[in-house]
Amino acid sequence: MFSLSTEELKKKGGEITSREIKQQPELWKENLALYEDIKTDIKEFLSKVEASADGQKIRVVFTGAGTSQYVGDTLVPYLNLKGDTQKYIFQSIGTTDLVARPTEYLFEKEPTLLVSFARSGNSPESIAAVDVANQVVKNIHHLTVTCAPEGALAKRSKEEDNNFLFLTPARSNDDGFAMTGSFTCMTLTSLLIFDTSSQEQKASDVQKLSNMAKEVITRENEVQEIVDQDFARIVYLGSGSLSGLTREAQLKILELTAGQIATVFDSSMGFRHGPKSFVNDKTIVFGFVNNNEYTRDYDLDILEEVKTDEIAKDIIAIGQMGERNFTGTQFTFSEEQRLLPDGYLALADIVFAQTVAIMTSLKLKNTPDTPSATGTVNRVVKGVTIYDYK
Numbered sequence: 001m002f003s004l005s006t007e008e009l010k011k012k013g014g015e016i017t018s019r020e021i022k023q024q025p026e027l028w029k030e031n032l033a034l035y036e037d038i039k040t041d042i043k044e045f046l047s048k049v050e051a052s053a054d055g056q057k058i059r060v061v062f063t064g065a066g067t068s069q070y071v072g073d074t075l076v077p078y079l080n081l082k083g084d085t086q087k088y089i090f091q092s093i094g095t096t097d098l099v100a101r102p103t104e105y106l107f108e109k110e111p112t113l114l115v116s117f118a119r120s121g122n123s124p125e126s127i128a129a130v131d132v133a134n135q136v137v138k139n140i141h142h143l144t145v146t147c148a149p150e151g152a153l154a155k156r157s158k159e160e161d162n163n164f165l166f167l168t169p170a171r172s173n174d175d176g177f178a179m180t181g182s183f184t185c186m187t188l189t190s191l192l193i194f195d196t197s198s199q200e201q202k203a204s205d206v207q208k209l210s211n212m213a214k215e216v217i218t219r220e221n222e223v224q225e226i227v228d229q230d231f232a233r234i235v236y237l238g239s240g241s242l243s244g245l246t247r248e249a250q251l252k253i254l255e256l257t258a259g260q261i262a263t264v265f266d267s268s269m270g271f272r273h274g275p276k277s278f279v280n281d282k283t284i285v286f287g288f289v290n291n292n293e294y295t296r297d298y299d300l301d302i303l304e305e306v307k308t309d310e311i312a313k314d315i316i317a318i319g320q321m322g323e324r325n326f327t328g329t330q331f332t333f334s335e336e337q338r339l340l341p342d343g344y345l346a347l348a349d350i351v352f353a354q355t356v357a358i359m360t361s362l363k364l365k366n367t368p369d370t371p372s373a374t375g376t377v378n379r380v381v382k383g384v385t386i387y388d389y390k
Helices: 005-010 016-024 024-052 066-080 095-100 125-134 152-158 179-195 200-218 220-227 243-256 293-309 343-363
Strands: 058-063 088-091 111-116 141-144 163-167 232-236 264-266 283-288 313-321 329-331
Touching: 005 016, 005 264, 016 024, 016 343, 024 141, 024 163, 024 179, 024 200, 024 343, 058 066, 058 095, 066 088, 066 095, 066 111, 066 179, 066 343, 095 125, 095 163, 111 125, 125 141, 141 152, 141 179, 152 163, 179 200, 179 343, 200 220, 200 343, 220 329, 220 343, 232 243, 232 293, 232 343, 243 264, 243 283, 243 343, 283 293, 283 343, 293 313, 313 343
Parallel strands: 058 088, 058 111, 111 141, 141 163, 232 264, 232 283, 283 313, 313 329
Antiparallel strands: none
């Protein structure tokens, strides 16, 4: 697929999405450079936020809708380990929840930094979440991470003293229906800002991630062989940050096939508690394998169990080689340097899942760039009525 000409991909309705998946390794390096240019400004802003808290811990609430929410779902487990937990409490809450029931998620007396993720910045819930947070929380600050400088959220950020704007690379503002580079760049931005690892380590991990994502592109035939199988269902499993990632992975297949492939996501351990009933002989089970040795055993155990059941069409482990590995089908990244922690590994893993999604869409004769034939699902959500909060 990635080797097809632009004209061939346009005929299939997948040129935009294919290009946007393929360019992510370059975007991540651009994103790192953007962060390095303004990291002093970001640190100064965070220092002001911390000073305003008067010794209290600050709730860092990652928010967005759909894929933008799943950025936070992926980040929080890793940042609970590697973020500055002496100063911050990290949480992920969708704008759809914040807007619908503000006082169940936002608290008047708790200093809060609302980190808003958005591709276009024009979804009605994005602005409404900022508004209700300003109404409910006395000590509120905002960090806006978006791809669109002309979007409503970015314009709003520029007008407020308590709101810091980080614009990800221009090309991360995906033109395709499904969010790809926008998701990974917003995730990477937040890792760069809140991860307490050294700048040298972060730069090294970004280089490693870029190499791993390029592997997915160059080894596309291996992915195509998986997709060429006769299946109608897909499961994504993982633990920690990779558990958060499963929701985004399953959404990509759901969006790009317009629901023609049924999907389920779960944590590796949680899957046994009912959702495993989803597996039949038309199901491919994908497992994002964690590099933490303790956690890895749980990820591998469920894959081995499903393999022993001999029901699924295929079971595939995705990740890096460790001391213990899956005895069945694997897509193993060949980079042999440091095993990445799950917060960063998620970015390489999702490129694999994005590739599975677009290949499946094309296999089903759908058009990935505009997958909703009915037009009832849109690139930017429409038809939302925002009510005054009182």
